[in-house]
Amino acid sequence: MGPGIEVGQVPRAALPINPAFQWSVGNWMDHFYDGLKEGKLLASKCPGCARVYLPPRMICERCFTKCEEWVELPETGTVESYTVAHVKVGANGEFEELPQPEVIALVKQDGADTCVAARLQGGSASVGMKVKVVIDPEAESFVNMLAGYRPAE
Ligand SMILES: [Zn+2]
Structure with a gap:
């Protein structure tokens, strides 16, 4: 028990809690984001078993x-799975209704052995659908440089 708390008392905190974080993405993700700044989709490759990781x-x-x-992947990939989101977590940590539902797809980039989860533009999806990555090097936040995917055709 901390100072000022009596035995039997339960410490309580008001919600929502909005901690401010400052964190490093690490050397591998730094290299990945540096690639996105140049419009390149970079994946890490295992020299032992040749498995290609995206995200790295x-x-x-x-x-x-x-x-x-490191290998540069082509812009195309395939939807392996997807879901439709109707709410998002807002700036205050509370759920906010989206103006329009968003498709979140699990995409296996051509040449990769793993999947990346990202927004799929166009409003509809199907498993096996071919998509192209959308990179926005000018995004306000680095995490939005991989802006999502759009249908390939
Ligand atoms: Zn390996």
């Missing part, structure tokens, strides 16, 4: 080798 990973989940190779 530092250590291979299969053989625990350091993924020190």
Whole structure:
């Protein structure tokens, strides 16, 4: 128990709690975002088993080798799964209704062995649908540089 709290008392905090974070994405994600700034989609590749990771990973989940190779992937990929979001988490940590539902797709980029979750433009999706990545190097926040996907045709 902290100072000023009696035994049997339950400490309480008002919600929502809005902590301010300042964090590093690490060397691997830095390299990934540097690629996006140049309009390139970079994936890390395991020199041990040749598995290609997008988003990039530092250590291979299969053989625990350091993924020190980088490959540039083409802009095309395939929708492996998707969901439709009707709300988002707002600036105050509360759910906010979206003006229009958004499709969030799990996309396997051509040449990658893993999937990335991102917004899919166009309002509809299907498993197996071919898509193209949308990169916005000018995005206000680096996390939005991978702006999402759009239908390939
Ligand atoms: Zn490996």
